[in-house]
Amino acid sequence: MFENLSERLERSFKILKGQGRITEINVAETLKDIRRALLDADVNYKTAKTFTETVKEKALGQNVLTAVKPQQMMVKIVHDELAQLMGGTSTDINLKGNPAVILIAGLQGSGKTTFSGKLANLIKSKRGKHPVLVAGDVYRPAAINQLQVLGEQIGVPVYTEEGNTDPVKIAKAGIKEAKAKGHDVVIIDTAGRLAIDEEMMNEISAIKEAVKPHETLFVVDAMTGQDAVNTAKEFNDRLDFDGVVLTKLDGDTRGGAAISIRSVVDKPIKFVGMGEKMDALDVFHPSRMADRILGM
Amino acid sequence: VGKKKVDDDVLDNLEEVLITSDVGVDTTIRIIERIEDRVARDRYINTSELNTILREEIVALLAENEYGETGNFELPSDKKPYVIMVVGVNGVGKTTTIGKLAHKYKSAGKSVVLGAADTFRAAAIEQLEIWANRVEVPLIKQKMGADPASVAFDTLSSAKSKGADVVIIDTAGRLHNKVNLMNELTKVKKVMDKIIPGAPHEILLVLDGSTGQNAFEQAKQFSKATEVTALAITKLDGTAKGGVVIGVSDQFKIPVKYIGIGEGVDDLQVFDRKAFVDSLFGD
Ligand SMILES: Nc1nc2c(ncn2[C@@H]2O[C@H](COP(=O)(O)OP(=O)(O)OP(=O)(O)O)[C@@H](O)[C@H]2O)c(=O)[nH]1
Ligand SMILES: Nc1nc2c(ncn2[C@@H]2O[C@H](COP(=O)(O)OP(=O)(O)OP(=O)(O)O)[C@@H](O)[C@H]2O)c(=O)[nH]1
Ligand SMILES: [K+]
Ligand SMILES: [Mg+2]
Ligand SMILES: [Mg+2]
Numbered sequence: 001m002f003e004n005l006s007e008r009l010e011r012s013f014k015i016l017k018g019q020g021r022i023t024e025i026n027v028a029e030t031l032k033d034i035r036r037a038l039l040d041a042d043v044n045y046k047t048a049k050t051f052t053e054t055v056k057e058k059a060l061g062q063n064v065l066t067a068v069k070p071q072q073m074m075v076k077i078v079h080d081e082l083a084q085l086m087g088g089t090s091t092d093i094n095l096k097g098n099p100a101v102i103l104i105a106g107l108q109g110s111g112k113t114t115f116s117g118k119l120a121n122l123i124k125s126k127r128g129k130h131p132v133l134v135a136g137d138v139y140r141p142a143a144i145n146q147l148q149v150l151g152e153q154i155g156v157p158v159y160t161e162e163g164n165t166d167p168v169k170i171a172k173a174g175i176k177e178a179k180a181k182g183h184d185v186v187i188i189d190t191a192g193r194l195a196i197d198e199e200m201m202n203e204i205s206a207i208k209e210a211v212k213p214h215e216t217l218f219v220v221d222a223m224t225g226q227d228a229v230n231t232a233k234e235f236n237d238r239l240d241f242d243g244v245v246l247t248k249l250d251g252d253t254r255g256g257a258a259i260s261i262r263s264v265v266d267k268p269i270k271f272v273g274m275g276e277k278m279d280a281l282d283v284f285h286p287s288r289m290a291d292r293i294l295g296m
Numbered sequence: 297v298g299k300k301k302v303d304d305d306v307l308d309n310l311e312e313v314l315i316t317s318d319v320g321v322d323t324t325i326r327i328i329e330r331i332e333d334r335v336a337r338d339r340y341i342n343t344s345e346l347n348t349i350l351r352e353e354i355v356a357l358l359a360e361n362e363y364g365e366t367g368n369f370e371l372p373s374d375k376k377p378y379v380i381m382v383v384g385v386n387g388v389g390k391t392t393t394i395g396k397l398a399h400k401y402k403s404a405g406k407s408v409v410l411g412a413a414d415t416f417r418a419a420a421i422e423q424l425e426i427w428a429n430r431v432e433v434p435l436i437k438q439k440m441g442a443d444p445a446s447v448a449f450d451t452l453s454s455a456k457s458k459g460a461d462v463v464i465i466d467t468a469g470r471l472h473n474k475v476n477l478m479n480e481l482t483k484v485k486k487v488m489d490k491i492i493p494g495a496p497h498e499i500l501l502v503l504d505g506s507t508g509q510n511a512f513e514q515a516k517q518f519s520k521a522t523e524v525t526a527l528a529i530t531k532l533d534g535t536a537k538g539g540v541v542i543g544v545s546d547q548f549k550i551p552v553k554y555i556g557i558g559e560g561v562d563d564l565q566v567f568d569r570k571a572f573v574d575s576l577f578g579d
Contacts, residue, residue: 002509036321042508045315108531108559109387109504139559141395141426142419149418149440194534221387225318225508227536248386251471253510276386276417 002040002254004295005078008033009071031056034078041254041293044229047263055081075294082290086258091268092283093243095127097214099178100185105204105239106219107231108192111247111273113143115219116189117150118273118281123185124156131185134174135160136167136207139191147189154278157183167191167203168210175211188213195234205238216241217270220257222249228257229264236265247273250280254293306346307331317539317576318508323546327353347577354573357542361526361551361567369404371462372497377409377455379463379488379495381448383481383518384502386469389530389556391420393502394464395427396556396564402431406461411451412437413444413484414468424466430561434458444468444480445487452491465496472517482521500553502528503544506536515544524548530556533563537576 009030031052038048055078064073094100102119104112120131133151135158137143144160151158159174171188178186190207193200208216218241220228235241244261249272258269269289274280307328314324330353335341341349371378380397382390391414398408410428412435414420421437428435436451448465455463467484470477488495501524503511518524527545529538532555541552552567 039315039321040509042318042510045312107506107534109389111387140423141430142423145422146417146419153418194531196535221504221506223385223504223507223510225506225536225540226316227318227506227534230535231506248471250474251385251510252473252513253508257508 002037002295005034005037006071006075006294006296008037009074027056027059030059030074034074037294038256038259041256041295042223042225042228042260043256043293044226044260044263047229047260050263051081051085051259075296079287079290079294079296082259082293083286086262086284086286086289087268091243091270093217093270094215095123095129095185099132099175099183100215101175101211101213102185102187103208103211103213103216103239104187104189104219105216105235105241106192107194107221110192110219110221111245112192112219113137113146113150113189114276115217115245115247115271115273115281116147116187117154117156118278119271120151120156120185120187121154121278122281123187124154129185130183131156131187132174132178132181132183133158134171134186134188136171136174136188137191138165138167138170143189143191150278168206171207171211195231201234201238208239215243217243217245218267219245219247220261222246222255222257222272223251223253224257226260228260232261233264236267241265241267243268243270245269245271245273246284249292250274254295255289256293258289259293306343310350313577314539317537319539319576320509320512320543323357323543327357351570351573351577354542354576355569357546358569358572359545359549359551361553369400369406371406375494375497377452377460377463377492378497379452379455379465379492380498380500381465381467381485381488381496381522382500382502383467383522383524384469385471385504385514388469388502388504388507389528390414390469390502391423391427391466392559393500393528393530393554393556393564394424394466395431396561397554398427398433398462398464399431399561400564401462402433407458408433408462408464409451409455409458409460410435411447411463411465413447413451414466415440415442415444415447416468420466420468445484448484449487449491452488452495456492463495472514472521478517478521481518485522498526499524500526500528501550502530503538503541505529505531505538505556506534507540509540511540511544512547515548515550519548519550524550526551526553528552528554528556529567532575533557538572539576
């Protein structure tokens with residue numbers, strides 16, 4: 001894996017000490033290290049540039065270079081700034097509404113169906129609610145089946161319409177049925193789609209329009225690289241989503257996509273997926289995420 | 297206008313193109329150094345020559361595919377059935393790629409058998425079964441939760457007795473930092489050699505085209521567990537460029553064999569190095 005920021009800065013500050021003199025050029029060197037660490041972590045190119053500028057101003061303002069432990073101070077500035085950018089504190093989802101409707105959207109394979117199951121499980125076991133899942137992916141082979149298997153594992157009913165190829169109708173009917181049966185939360189799983197797929201983006205907009213969700217969540221794979229900004233921006237332009245879910249954080253990716261997304265759409269990251277099992281879901285902690293991105 | 301040195305603007309622009317395509321800092325620096333070297337050697341170079349050189353240098357980093365770039369889905373005659381094992385992290389497109397590959401081989405007149413060795417993920421078996429029905433090839437499966445090595449064993453035995461030409465084994469997605477799951481993969485691989493010596497002949501690591509720098513670690517750990525022989529890059533029909541494979545292919549000397557460009561049965565192409573590099577620069 002890549003060297004972490006502390007190690008990098010340790011090196012550059014050693015060089016600096018050897019020179020026995022602090023100059024603007026050395027600051028440039030340090031900032032280069034920071035930028036490099038961010039790029040290695042998949043933070044978007046432009047985001048990294050802007051971020052480094054902000055850090056520079058902060059650092060100069062705090063006289064980092066004359067401090068006793070300049071690298072530690074620098075790491076702290078970077079860390080705190082990252083955490084700040086990612087929202088400072090955790091944000092909950094909105095379950096008000098009867099039933100509360102939650103719409104799930106994202107790219108292919110990002111982890112939407114698995115997250116739908118996990119969220120239903122969490123809402124049921126930790127919030128004392130009675131959720132129902134709606135199988136709104138009519139395209140992917142065995143997508144409905146997959147959601148049914150998960151529903152069974154967690155003891156949550158799954159609304160499906162075998163043979164119906166219109167997700168808007170399925171979603172509306174699912175909510176109607178949920179009301180009739182006294183469910184207080186409806187989670188709608190949808191098919192994976194690319195942001196440039198006009199037809200599919202129109203479809204998800206139509207679903208949103210039809211069901212007026214209380215919460216729309218954008219699910220994104222934490223291993224995503226530079227494309228995270230394009231995708232997040234497109235989905236947000238279409239859906240004006242309420243929050244982000246970062247999946248597969250049980251891997252060893254740094255997850256810089258979190259920064260990129262946050263900086264282009266300014267929406268909170270609400271949950272992180274930590275595994276394939278139905279209980280592997282955590283709320284998002286900006287400070288921990290900052291540590292991770294920096295490799296600490 | 298001829299220039300002695302590649303100017304900074306050109307290099308800055310190049311850096312941005314490469315980094316935003318997920319090529320990564322290390323590989324980007326290497327590419328820029330190679331360009332600078334060539335420019336120093338060749339002295340006078342104009343922008344269009346520079347462009348050509350640049351693409352040549354990047355193409356050179358991509359490991360050469362022993363099947364060439366026009367793969368016709370012919371098979372080595374001494375390997376029958378030819379066994380392909382497909383591996384990768386969660387959700388990258390393994391099962392879909394298998395469906396498409398089966399279709400390609402079948403269209404080339406080969407008899408294909410699929411093995412559903414992802415016995416873990418919900419409805420993974422059913423998903424592959426739908427693909428098998430779609431492309432009309434037989435599928436060997438057991439129940440969810442069965443031992444994947446046992447499914448691989450059954451599949452190879454069946455293919456051998458049927459005299460099939462190609463076997464493709466699906467495996468469960470797994471993150472490469474999970475030691476137990478990676479050991480399981482090694483075991484699935486080893487069992488195949490007991491039925492067909494030398495199998496699997498091809499181990500295809502599927503990478504999601506939108507993955508960033510983590511792809512290096514994926515290639516490293518999957519290679520350790522299974523000796524990956526080829527790469528497939530999926531989801532290149534989106535806006536992601538998949539540039540990380542340049543460094544991955546170079547560092548691990550693994551050729552890219554296929555790209556996925558959609559969810560349909562025909563959305564698989566044999567990798568073309570030049571076309572891929574051109575697409576990084578938006579043409
Ligand atoms: N390790 C790990 N795997 C995950 C996590 N979330 C999802 N997965 C796996 O990622 C793969 C894809 O998950 P799905 O839930 O099918 O993704 P999806 O977005 O619904 O996929 P499509 O419907 O095809 O677009 C599956 O193998 C899941 O088990 C996670 O947090 N950690
Ligand atoms: N747009 C696009 N989608 C793809 C491509 N390849 C696969 N997909 C989609 O990506 C999602 C995941 O594909 P799968 O084949 O299930 O991936 P997998 O690696 O088998 O997933 P797991 O078995 O859960 O680890 C599905 O929705 C596929 O339709 C591609 O080339 N382009
Ligand atoms: K693309
Ligand atoms: Mg799904
Ligand atoms: Mg699969």
